[in-house]
Amino acid sequence: MTTPDTRHDADTLLHDWQDVRPPKRYGVFLLNDDYTTMEFVVEILTEVFMLAEEQAVAVMLLVHHEGKGLCGTYTRDIAETKQRQVMQRAKAEGHPLQCIVEEV
Template identity: 50%
Template sequence: MSCSQTGSSTRVKPKVKPYKRPNRWSVILHNDDVTTMEFVVMLLKEVFGKSTEDAMTIMLKVHEEGRGVAGIYSKDLAETKMMKSREMARAEGYPLKITIEENE
């Protein structure tokens, strides 16, 4: 018994959405009159893995301009670093304000 096929055999390519990079989020440190510069430098080194030089640069930006970017991460990681930073600041009695902002 023979088997015959009718019609054409065309392949249909599945529609693939182009890769979209996940949005990135900035962790922002805000200046206040209580939190010490030394604490901010320590926080930037311990939580954000900054070198002493980079931590000093960011700390001075926060001090002089009122805010500075500690780092840019995925949303989950930015939230985690923000919460860890807040916990450390509160444990030391500092009112340091830390927020995250979505990058465009």
């Protein structure tokens, strides 16, 4: 039985670590509309994005006054999953709430 070669060249290991970059981050944003209730937006923020009630109200007011509010930043897959959850819940409740994902 042969033993695997576990020797590593120090230069190769150092070079490999230099090429590793953290994953890109994506922001999930809610967009304001004239029909979705503030209560529903706060519910989305607390249940989907796990924000505390006070934070959820602050983000909801930002969406209401500025037209767009950041709910959180995530890796791409998680951001897209959060977006789908928001859109599905909004559709199920009959709200036209829009949610977008942008690289931050």
